[in-house]
Amino acid sequence: MRILFVHQNMPAQYAHLAVHYAADPANQVIFMTRRKGLEMPGVRTVRYDLGREPRTDAHHYVKFLDEQLLFGQAIVREAVKLKSAGFTPDIICAHSGWGEALFLKDVFPDVPLLVYAEYYYRGRGSDIGFDTDREPELDIVCRSRARNTHLLLSLEAADWSVTPTRWQWQQQPVAYQSRMSVIHDGIRTQICAPNPDARLTLPNGTVLSRDDEVVTYVSRNLEPYRGFDRFMRSLPELLRRRPQAQVVLVGGDETSYGGLPADARNWREKLLAEVRIDPARVHFVGRVPYDYYLRILQVSRVHTYLTYPFVLSWSMLESMAIGCCLVASATPPVLEVLKDGETGALVDYFDGKALTNRICALLDDPETRARYGAAARDYVVRNYDLETVCLPAQIALIERVATGRLPRITSTATADGFPGAPPEELPVPASGTA
Structure with a gap:
């Protein structure tokens, strides 16, 4: 498999997936990142930087967007180079948080894009206004909605998305929840373990x-x-x-x-x-x-x-x-x-x-x-064990999306009341978090 991972702070949520795919010499693994000074065995690193510093004099609703567009453009420049050199991935896995997923489908229109949708901002009912008795100012609520611009565009471009918890899934736009799996990044429970002699x-x-x-x-x-x-x-x-x-x-x-x-x-x-x-x-x-x-x-x-x-x-x-x-x-x-x-x-x-x-x-x-x-x-x-629960579910999802066999979310609730059944045929943890 030819797989392209994209995250500005490599390896982040893709650490274990990159190691898994790089372990097979038959795979070609490329990681596109802004981070310098880190190499992973079997992974080719492609580094990028922004074309200029983000503007600080823009309307305060879109100051974030200016920077995110710069991230998206920087990724496009490197993606075009890869394509010109003959590399077309079988799947792209990209975090949407900084704008890196914005334009990848415009470079590789026929390549499945799996977006990591970590968070979607809400002006009410989430972090904004939580630590106060006052209703959030309308200006702040509107700015929060505008801050989702690059996230929404990335969801629209994605063939499928994944988010780590049910609550984060519930924060996402309802129109895209049916195209999103809930799979946690995973915990290395053999390393994160009790030690009475510590x-x-x-x-x-x-x-x-x-x-x-x-x-x-x-x-x-x-x-x-x-x-x-x-x-x-x-x-x-x-x-x-x-x-x-x-x-x-x-x-x-x-x-x-x-x-x-x-x-x-x-x-x-x-x-x-x-x-x-x-x-x-x-x-x-x-x-x-x-x-x-x-x-x-x-x-x-x-x-x-x-x-x-x-x-x-x-x-x-x-x-x-x-x-x-x-x-x-x-x-x-x-x-x-x-x-x-x-x-x-x-x-x-x-x-x-x-x-x-x-x-x-x-x-x-x-x-x-x-x-x-x-x-x-x-x-x-x-x-949430990485090796037995989460990583197998992540791999199964990637390979389904890569081959065009997109998971299917039903509109019925699961036994524990979570609105939206897990994708069919994927490994499902005991709590139903996949």
Whole structure:
């Protein structure tokens, strides 16, 4: 098979698929990306860059679109070169988030295009306006609709699409839901696994293990979208009630979603100026290597995951696979993967007192912690394991789309009430997430 993967930050969601197809020398695998300095065995990398810097003086509804069009044009230039050199893929797998999928069908009109549809913006009922009692300003709602321009055009061009969770599927335009599979990226549950002997050395030299009372928080960046402000405001009371607790926070000082605070360089500095904590017991470790991150979760007694209604973090499912005892916000898509009292504890996102109470109660209850952790790991292994569940479903989908045998979504609900049956003949996890 000749397969073209497209993602500006290679390999991202295509990491395991690229490895799978590159392992067979009969396949020809090309990865088109903006990222530099990364090579994958058996994969030919084609790098691109934007023709110019995005404009900043455009109408604020379309400032994003200007950049996305530049991404689309850059991809076209490289795709034309590939075609001229004699390469025509059997299938193209492209993430739609940055505009890279916009014009690929115009270069390869007869090649099936499988789009990864990660998120579709909504002016109401999702992340916008979630953390406020006020109705979102109409200007913001309209801008959110305009921000979907490149996503909608990519969906229209695609032969088929895939998204990782049911809630993200529900966010997509209804007209395209019947041409979209729900298959998660997959969790490496053999790597993300409990380790009772794990030891973690903090930057100050403190060594933590499973014998210590460790509370953890993880996010790519420390920001409100992932509940960092809520967690920080709960810490003074938590530290007062748990004098032996050590708190470890993972995350950078940039923003992945939303913006920076107006009155500080980043959200960490803003919250540290607002709340009083003991720096000897609260450890900001920044962004860390993956093995260090795993050890943080492996020594955790209670792990917290807070989020707006937005894309589900990989760390949520990875922490469950490790057997962490979770206290998480009762927000979609968390509700899709964690059941209160069975695989973890849920709290209202806005209820800081409830967050502190649940953490403290679980720190005092080793039997419940063990039960939650074991059930959480079992759930992820059965429903989200990369090797046995998600990767086979991804491969089956790619090969069906490549050969023109598009899956068929029915309009009837499945047994668990999810509107839209899984594609016929594809491997279906126990939870029906494929």
